[in-house]
Amino acid sequence: MTTAKPPAEQQFWDELRKTTQARIGLGRAGNALPSREVLALAAAHAAARDAVHVPLDVAGLAAEVADVGIGGPVVITSRATSREEYLRRPDLGRLPAEVTDLPETPADVGFVLADGLSPTALRTHGAALLAALVARLGDRHELAPPVIATQARVGLGDHVAAAAGYRTVLVIIGERPGLSVADSLGIYLTHLPRVGRPDADRNCVSNIHPPGGLDYDEAARIAASLVAGAIALGRSGVDLKDTSRGVALDGHGSPREVGSPGTLWPTD
Numbered sequence: 001m002t003t004a005k006p007p008a009e010q011q012f013w014d015e016l017r018k019t020t021q022a023r024i025g026l027g028r029a030g031n032a033l034p035s036r037e038v039l040a041l042a043a044a045h046a047a048a049r050d051a052v053h054v055p056l057d058v059a060g061l062a063a064e065v066a067d068v069g070i071g072g073p074v075v076i077t078s079r080a081t082s083r084e085e086y087l088r089r090p091d092l093g094r095l096p097a098e099v100t101d102l103p104e105t106p107a108d109v110g111f112v113l114a115d116g117l118s119p120t121a122l123r124t125h126g127a128a129l130l131a132a133l134v135a136r137l138g139d140r141h142e143l144a145p146p147v148i149a150t151q152a153r154v155g156l157g158d159h160v161a162a163a164a165g166y167r168t169v170l171v172i173i174g175e176r177p178g179l180s181v182a183d184s185l186g187i188y189l190t191h192l193p194r195v196g197r198p199d200a201d202r203n204c205v206s207n208i209h210p211p212g213g214l215d216y217d218e219a220a221r222i223a224a225s226l227v228a229g230a231i232a233l234g235r236s237g238v239d240l241k242d243t244s245r246g247v248a249l250d251g252h253g254s255p256r257e258v259g260s261p262g263t264l265w266p267t268d
Helices: 007-017 035-053 058-066 083-088 119-137 156-164 216-233
Strands: 074-077 107-114 147-150 166-174 185-191 202-208 240-244 247-249 255-257 263-266
Touching: 035 083, 035 119, 058 119, 058 147, 107 119, 107 156, 119 166, 119 185, 119 216, 147 156, 156 166, 156 185, 166 216, 185 216, 202 216, 216 240
Parallel strands: 074 147, 107 147, 107 166
Antiparallel strands: 166 185, 185 202, 240 263, 247 255
16 A cells, blocks of 8 residues: 655655656655556666667668768777677777778767667667757868767777877767666767877766757757867866856857856866
8 A cells, every 4th residue: 555645745756856867755655665666666777778788770870870961970899799798898898899991081070979888878869969069060170970889988989080080089979877867878079089098088978868868959069169178278188177157169269158058168
C-alpha cells in the first residue's frame, strides 16, 4: 500500500521535481519505494547500459552527417578491437588504428564525431549538433569535412587533427550515461592540437541533449565563442574561462557584450 503524502507536502515535491532530473520525493510503499519507481529506476539503468554497449549505427550517422553539407565523412576506428577492450583500455581508445586514409585537409576547424561512452547520444544528436556548429562557424572559418570515429576517446582527435592539418579541432563525443540521462553529448575543443596534448589544454561544453539539457544552438554558440577566444589568445584550455555573463570575443578578437550564459573568453 502506497503511503500518501499530505497535500501541501505532495505539492512541494511536485514543484521541486520540475527543477531537476534527480529522483526526489518518490514516496513510499511501506518501507520501500513504490513499484512504479523501482521499475522506472530499473528501466533507466538498462537504458544507461544499452547506451554504452549498443554499437554505433555508422551508416545511418554518416548519411545524416553528409547532409550537413561540409563533405562526406571519413570513418576511422581506434586501436580498441572490441567494446570490452575499449572499456578496459582507455589508452587504446585514444589511438587511431590507422590515419593514413585521412586526406590532408588543412582547415581552421575540424570535427571528429566520436561514439565515446554513449554511441546512442552520438546517433541521436550528432548530426543535428554538427549542423548547428556549421551554421555558427561556417561564415568565419574554413571547415574540414567531418570524421566519424568509433571506439574513440577524446585524445584520438589530436591524432586526426595532426594528420589532416586542423588549426582547431572539435571532438563531439558521447558522454558517460547516468540514471537520469543516457544520451548526452559533449564538445571538446583543442586549439593548435598535437599528439600528447593534456586535458588541461582543452575546453568542454557538456550536457548537450535537448530537451532537458543544452540545446544544439546554444551549445554551438558557446563553442563558437570559445573558438574565437582560443584564436585570439593563441591557446585553449585553462586560460579560457566561462564567464557566464560577461564579455566575449568576436571573430576579430574584439570584446563584445553578451547577455546569455555560457560565454567563454580569455582571461588575459
